[in-house]
Amino acid sequence: MKLLFCIVLLLMLPAISTAAGEAAVVGHIQTLQGSVWIERGALRLGGEAGSEVRQGDILRTGKPGAVGLVLLDNTTVSLGSGSELVVRDYAFQPREGKFTLVMQMLKGSFSYVSGLIGKLAPDAIRLQLPEATIAVRGTKLLVEIGD
Amino acid sequence: MRASYCLGLLLTVLLGACGGRQSIVLVPDPDGRVGRAEVITAGGKRLLDKSGDMTQVRSRILQPSAVSTAQAGYLAERFGEALAIEPPAPEKFVLYFETGTTVLKPPSHEVVNQIVAASQRRKAISIAISGHTDTAGSVQLNDDLARQRADFVHQLLTLRGAEFKRISVSSHGKGNPAVPTADGVAEPRNRRAEITVY
Numbered sequence: 001m002k003l004l005f006c007i008v009l010l011l012m013l014p015a016i017s018t019a020a021g022e023a024a025v026v027g028h029i030q031t032l033q034g035s036v037w038i039e040r041g042a043l044r045l046g047g048e049a050g051s052e053v054r055q056g057d058i059l060r061t062g063k064p065g066a067v068g069l070v071l072l073d074n075t076t077v078s079l080g081s082g083s084e085l086v087v088r089d090y091a092f093q094p095r096e097g098k099f100t101l102v103m104q105m106l107k108g109s110f111s112y113v114s115g116l117i118g119k120l121a122p123d124a125i126r127l128q129l130p131e132a133t134i135a136v137r138g139t140k141l142l143v144e145i146g147d
Numbered sequence: 148m149r150a151s152y153c154l155g156l157l158l159t160v161l162l163g164a165c166g167g168r169q170s171i172v173l174v175p176d177p178d179g180r181v182g183r184a185e186v187i188t189a190g191g192k193r194l195l196d197k198s199g200d201m202t203q204v205r206s207r208i209l210q211p212s213a214v215s216t217a218q219a220g221y222l223a224e225r226f227g228e229a230l231a232i233e234p235p236a237p238e239k240f241v242l243y244f245e246t247g248t249t250v251l252k253p254p255s256h257e258v259v260n261q262i263v264a265a266s267q268r269r270k271a272i273s274i275a276i277s278g279h280t281d282t283a284g285s286v287q288l289n290d291d292l293a294r295q296r297a298d299f300v301h302q303l304l305t306l307r308g309a310e311f312k313r314i315s316v317s318s319h320g321k322g323n324p325a326v327p328t329a330d331g332v333a334e335p336r337n338r339r340a341e342i343t344v345y
Contacts, residue, residue, distance in 0.1 A: 028273050028313060030234035030345055050272045050312030066232040070273070070345060072315070074237070080228030095290070095322035107167075111229040113176055129169045131207040132188045139182025140174045142217075142226045146167025 023054040026090040027071035034081070035062030059085045061108065075101060075115035083108020088128070092117060099124045106130065110143045169204040170225070171195065172217045177236060186211045238265045240342040241325075242300060246333060247284075247292070249299040259303060265344045266309040273345040274311045276300050281337040282321045282330045294318035300340045311344075 029036070029051040036047035039058040045051070053059060053069060061067055061083045068078040069085070073092040079085055089102035099121035103112075105128070117124055118138040127134040130145060173195040175181050183196040191210030193202040201217040240262050242255040251259070266274060278297030280289040297316045304314075321330075324337045 025315075028345075030272050031232050033232060052313070064228075066228045068232045068234040070234050070237075072275070074343070076234050078229045078233045080226065080232075083229075095318070095320045097322070109226055109229045111226060111233055113233070114182070118182075129171075129204065132169060132171075132186050132204040132211065134171060134184050134186050136184040137182045138176070139180065139184065140176040141184055142170075142172040142174060142222065142229070144170045144225050146169070 023056050024090070025052045025072075026055050026087045027053050027069055027075075029053065029067055030070045030076075031068035031078070032066065034065035036060070036065050036067040037062075053087065055087055055090050057086065058106075071101070071115060073099075073101075073116035075117060076111075076113045077103070078111045080109035083110065085110070094120070101125045102128065104128045105143055105145060107145045107147075109145075110141075112136070112141045112143065114138050114140070170201060171204070171211075172199065172201045172222065172226075174198060174222075234345070237343045237345045238269070240265075240344070242340045242342065243335065244296055244338045244340070246281075246335070246338060249292075249295050252335075259307065262304060262342050262344065263307045263309045266304070266311055269344060271309075271311045271344050272313070274304065274309065274314045275317075275343040275345070276304075276314070277317045277319050277323075277341045279319050279323060279325070279337060279339050279341065280321045281332060281334040282324065282328055283333045284321075286320060290318055290320040293320045296340050300342065304342075 029047050029049055032047055032049060037060055038045045038047050038051060040054060047067060061079050061081055063081045066080055070076050077085060084106040086104040088104050089100050091098045091100040099117045101117050101124060122137040125136050127136060171186050173184055175198050181198045186193050186202050188204055188207050188211060190208050193211040193214055195202060195214060199216045200214050202211040202214050204211045240258055242258055243252040244250060245252060276297045278293035280293050297318055301314060301316050326334055326336045328334050
């Protein structure tokens with residue numbers, strides 16, 4: 001009986017964690033051109049001005065396509081055609097003094113401009129490229145990942 | 148012969164299998180400041196700290212290339228699209244409150260009009276409101292008061308016809324002062340709401 005209960009509980013676990021674990025909003029789409037979409041798990045959403053971007057979402061641009069993203073702390077990232085970006089880990093909680101920004105630039109071209117996290121906690125920022133990591137302190141960076 | 152073939156193959160696998168070359172260029176931010184960036188692989192690292200500094204990464208096992216200076220033509224060609232779609236700088240406003248309340252100080256009423264006008268002129272995509280307090284009073288009291296101030300501004304902007312597609316409201320309590328003070332200090336410049344119009 002106890003075993004059965006455990007199995008049922010285990011089966012329910014994914015449902016429970018999905019219900020409780022909707023990823024946090026980290027920013028929004030401010031500008032865009034051409035085809036832009038957001039992949040969230042199995043969902044594929046067309047991007048538009050004002051679309052929310054959540055932690056773990058894959059933000060993609062087509063060819064042609066370009067998008068400008070603003071994070072909650074005013075960090076901005078813009079993507080040219082054929083690009084792919086994930087905000088992997090993000091915390092902007094001035095009340096608790098918690099700051100984290102880990103972004104994966106997977107392919108394409110990017111312009112990154114640091115925001116408040118860059119001012120308040122510059123060591124909390126990591127940009128992950130396919131073969132390198134960038135520790136960036138309060139500035140603007142251009143990044144291109146060749147095909 | 149065979150040995151050199153194997154070596155060649157190995158190098159191709161190590162260098163080539165990993166996809167394209169990655170280029171990183173440091174440029175001045177919108178205020179003209181140049182910060183610094185460290186590019187790190189398993190093979191080593193390079194520091195970029197001057198405007199136009201560029202390094203390239205071909206493989207995670209190799210040190211990034213020696214720092215060179217990026218040419219304007221290269222930047223325009225490779226980054227023209229991303230630069231053209233950069234979000235414009237937002238407009239920022241501050242509203243001040245009477246002590247312990249959500250009552251605006253008289254001069255802030257005019258600022259409310261400016262916020263509404265800016266949202267309409269820009270056809271704002273997003274408005275972010277954060278509520279703040281000074282450090283007099285308990286953490287709980289200030290968290291609640293900061294939240295009430297932010298909620299009040301949200302209602303006020305909506306009533307006045309501010310334009311936005313999305314809005315976010317947050318409480319920073321006494322944790323993010325405009326003017327840092329010791330705890331327990333009444334400071335009018337910290338009794339505020341900050342409004343950013345995107």
